[in-house]
Amino acid sequence: MNEPIHTSVVHNHAKVRRTTRSSWIGFGVLALLVLVAPAVPYVLNRGTQGSLVTLFSLITMATMWNLLAGYGGMLSVGQQAYIGIGAYALVYISDQIGLDPFMAVPIAVVIAGLISIPISYLAFRLQGGYFAIGTWVIAEVIGLIVMQIPALGGGIGLTFHGFAGLTAGRRIGYVYWLSLAGVIVAVLVTYLIMRSRLGLGFTAIRDDATAAGSLGVRVTASKRFVFVVAAMGCALAGTMITASTLRVQPDSMFSVNYSVFMIFIVVIGGLGTIEGPILGAIVFFALQQWLSSLGAWYLVILGVIAILVTLFLPRGLWGLISGNGRIRLFPVGYHVTTPAHLFGIDKHDEVEPDPQPSGA
Amino acid sequence: MVWINALVQGILLGGLYALLAAGLSLMFGVMRIVNLAHGALAVLAAYIGLAIVQATGISSWLAIVAVVPIMAAVGYVLQWGIFNRTLSQGGLAPLLAAFGLSVVITQLLQLKFTADSRSLPTGDLSIASIHITGDLSIGVLPLITFVAGVLVIFGLQMFISKAPLGRAMRAASDDPATVRLMGIDNRQVYALSTAIALGTVGLAGMFLGMRGNFDPYYGGAMLIFAFEAVIIGGLGSLWGTLVGGMVLGVAQAIGSQINPSYGILIGHLVFLVILAFRPTGLLPKAVTT
Numbered sequence: 001m002n003e004p005i006h007t008s009v010v011h012n013h014a015k016v017r018r019t020t021r022s023s024w025i026g027f028g029v030l031a032l033l034v035l036v037a038p039a040v041p042y043v044l045n046r047g048t049q050g051s052l053v054t055l056f057s058l059i060t061m062a063t064m065w066n067l068l069a070g071y072g073g074m075l076s077v078g079q080q081a082y083i084g085i086g087a088y089a090l091v092y093i094s095d096q097i098g099l100d101p102f103m104a105v106p107i108a109v110v111i112a113g114l115i116s117i118p119i120s121y122l123a124f125r126l127q128g129g130y131f132a133i134g135t136w137v138i139a140e141v142i143g144l145i146v147m148q149i150p151a152l153g154g155g156i157g158l159t160f161h162g163f164a165g166l167t168a169g170r171r172i173g174y175v176y177w178l179s180l181a182g183v184i185v186a187v188l189v190t191y192l193i194m195r196s197r198l199g200l201g202f203t204a205i206r207d208d209a210t211a212a213g214s215l216g217v218r219v220t221a222s223k224r225f226v227f228v229v230a231a232m233g234c235a236l237a238g239t240m241i242t243a244s245t246l247r248v249q250p251d252s253m254f255s256v257n258y259s260v261f262m263i264f265i266v267v268i269g270g271l272g273t274i275e276g277p278i279l280g281a282i283v284f285f286a287l288q289q290w291l292s293s294l295g296a297w298y299l300v301i302l303g304v305i306a307i308l309v310t311l312f313l314p315r316g317l318w319g320l321i322s323g324n325g326r327i328r329l330f331p332v333g334y335h336v337t338t339p340a341h342l343f344g345i346d347k348h349d350e351v352e353p354d355p356q357p358s359g360a
Numbered sequence: 361m362v363w364i365n366a367l368v369q370g371i372l373l374g375g376l377y378a379l380l381a382a383g384l385s386l387m388f389g390v391m392r393i394v395n396l397a398h399g400a401l402a403v404l405a406a407y408i409g410l411a412i413v414q415a416t417g418i419s420s421w422l423a424i425v426a427v428v429p430i431m432a433a434v435g436y437v438l439q440w441g442i443f444n445r446t447l448s449q450g451g452l453a454p455l456l457a458a459f460g461l462s463v464v465i466t467q468l469l470q471l472k473f474t475a476d477s478r479s480l481p482t483g484d485l486s487i488a489s490i491h492i493t494g495d496l497s498i499g500v501l502p503l504i505t506f507v508a509g510v511l512v513i514f515g516l517q518m519f520i521s522k523a524p525l526g527r528a529m530r531a532a533s534d535d536p537a538t539v540r541l542m543g544i545d546n547r548q549v550y551a552l553s554t555a556i557a558l559g560t561v562g563l564a565g566m567f568l569g570m571r572g573n574f575d576p577y578y579g580g581a582m583l584i585f586a587f588e589a590v591i592i593g594g595l596g597s598l599w600g601t602l603v604g605g606m607v608l609g610v611a612q613a614i615g616s617q618i619n620p621s622y623g624i625l626i627g628h629l630v631f632l633v634i635l636a637f638r639p640t641g642l643l644p645k646a647v648t649t
Contacts, residue, residue: 075455125639129394129455133587144625296467303464310456311445
């Protein structure tokens, strides 16, 4: 309201664009990466491919957590529920039902999405920090129930045999491609959601849910949609992890540590941007490798960094690099270029306030 | 008889949960902060108590006298150092900072004390019990814990409704801006509230350590149990928290009676059922925000 110079009216002189020069450069680099990345199994060794699979799973889960918290305003500490569901569903469908693992992955993702719908009705009764702990309780319950089911291996877990017929080199190559496809889908889906009308609604909800609701944004339905998408994305990450480690065990697959990783990655990278979780995952992964000799100290250091970033750098590393949003690789907002002489001259020009909240 | 026994033990366990939950409830009531580091701080208190007992050889009971003010000081410093800074940013910042803090505390405890289970020595008291009838007997230590829980809840309730600082806390909760106009620094009120909350956490942590084993990773479960007590009882009601703690304790004790591995799961399920069918809790407060 207090920025009348913004206009969304497309007339002869004002232009509304969704891309910027930096976004074209960004797209170019990303397109190159996407074209080059599939060749990795032919070039790099298995260890590196395994590391990249871990990185892709981190980017996927962090992107999903950011969709929930950074855009939807829902701080979940229970996304490990869907990582575990995805992992167990992959193993069960592939080994017990006998489906091809690559077919089992999308089915596992859909199963997690379906399970998350009734869960959302429970979790949405809580808000803020209580929502956070509530989602954690639900994840604990799912883990405890899985432990009681003998067909899922109880407390011991299951070994994944889906790739049993393959040589190690071929298997790791397949898992790499699967994970690469997964992470591209996760980031792309998030980008498309945020660019859509729905994404605009989320930005409004995050800024002020009550006001957004009064303007016709379907707040609860939108939040539920994001909750389900994030569940599916985390299940996808769970299938990546399982395809790589070949083992599921309730204590590790439903571990709250996944939430710790997601939260640290997004906070350090930059909450509420698409680039932030990607950058954060790369930084997190590098720190993990670099500090691994320090044992538990690396989580202490990451925790301290996360607190400091929360206090002093709320937009995270990406905010620092992009000059608080001037550079966008994934532009989700609108850019209006309007010649200055248009204002206040022609009464027929209806100037409406831009629906895009500042600092989206 | 085993069921009556489970019921009684559950109620007594509920006293510990209520004691744990009181500080969580207080901080939320005054500042709308859900302190995700609450459980980790309770475990920290138990380890501080352990370190004091090991270093000086004094009894665990005497160590409480030191641990409670230490934790209160920790709370005061945390509020000024971290939480007050996040309040102006609003949104997710206080939660994220608290979450980071819980991870840092947990990992530091693991580095300092290893992941081994510990407990605070209580001498003969750990096995002392009062015989009621037949198989039913009440452990002295669980009884003392329960009484402490009830007293802390009662004391906090009286303090908030009667004491000048309690009045300031309620006022700062209702309208921080107006409180500042009245010459009260709301941030200082917050810091004192957190100090009081963490004082109760110190007490809860000591009883936790005396009643059973703990390890650095125990904080997550403690946060969850405290949270479940708060929600089952109803947000904003301290007496509700006591009832909620007892409902949770009874559910866990009866679950464990059915099958030792069911205890925690049944506690969670009772919580989820109450969340589904009575989301305002058992003793809801009329005013909610």
